[in-house]
Each structure stands twice: as C-alpha cells, then as structure tokens.
Amino acid sequence: MEIKIKSLKFDADEKLIAYVEKKVSRLEKFHDGAAVAEVTLSLLPDHENKNVKLQIHIPGEEMIIERNADRFEEAVTSCVDAMKEKLTRAKEKRDEA
Secondary structure (H helix, E strand, O other), rough: OOEEEEEOOOOHHHHHHHHHHHHHHHHHHHOOOOOOOEEEEOOOOOOOOOOEEEEEOOOOOEEEEEEEEOHHHHHHHHHHHHHHHHHHHHHHHHOOO
C-alpha cells in the first residue's frame, strides 16, 4: 500500500512520520483492494488541536475517517482503529455480493 503523508501548517518530524506509516500500513491486511492511503496532519486552533484525516481509496469507493486529539499519535491510532472496522465491513459486503 502506498502511504502519502501531508502535514499542514507545520513540519512533521521523522518519528511522527514513521509512527503514521507503521500504523497505517497495518490496514493493508483488512482489505486487499486498498492501494493508496492519504494521511493529512494539521493543527487546529481549538483545545484538541491535533487533527488527522485518513483517506483510503478502494475500487469504487473512497473511505474517510477524521479524528481530533491532544496528540497526533492518539488521533492516528483512533483513525486506524475506525478504518479497520470500516474496511472489514466493506470487504464482508463485497464478499457477500
């Protein structure tokens, strides 16, 4: 799976990029059609100001999960967990058809 990481309004350090790649790469095993994952990291002005948007492109569908947290790692983990469930449901639905 190709993983594209964008950071808006700040420069993500190597540790954060490595963490994102490690977590997101695990999603590949939940849906064999997932070829490209886009992760957008951004800072927001409010309290939980770390925003992560995870997009996965599968044939015929684009799945998007977005989460806010105090730390990017928390938001990434939350996005990945939610995306696992979404990918699993999509695969089961496809296999039933």
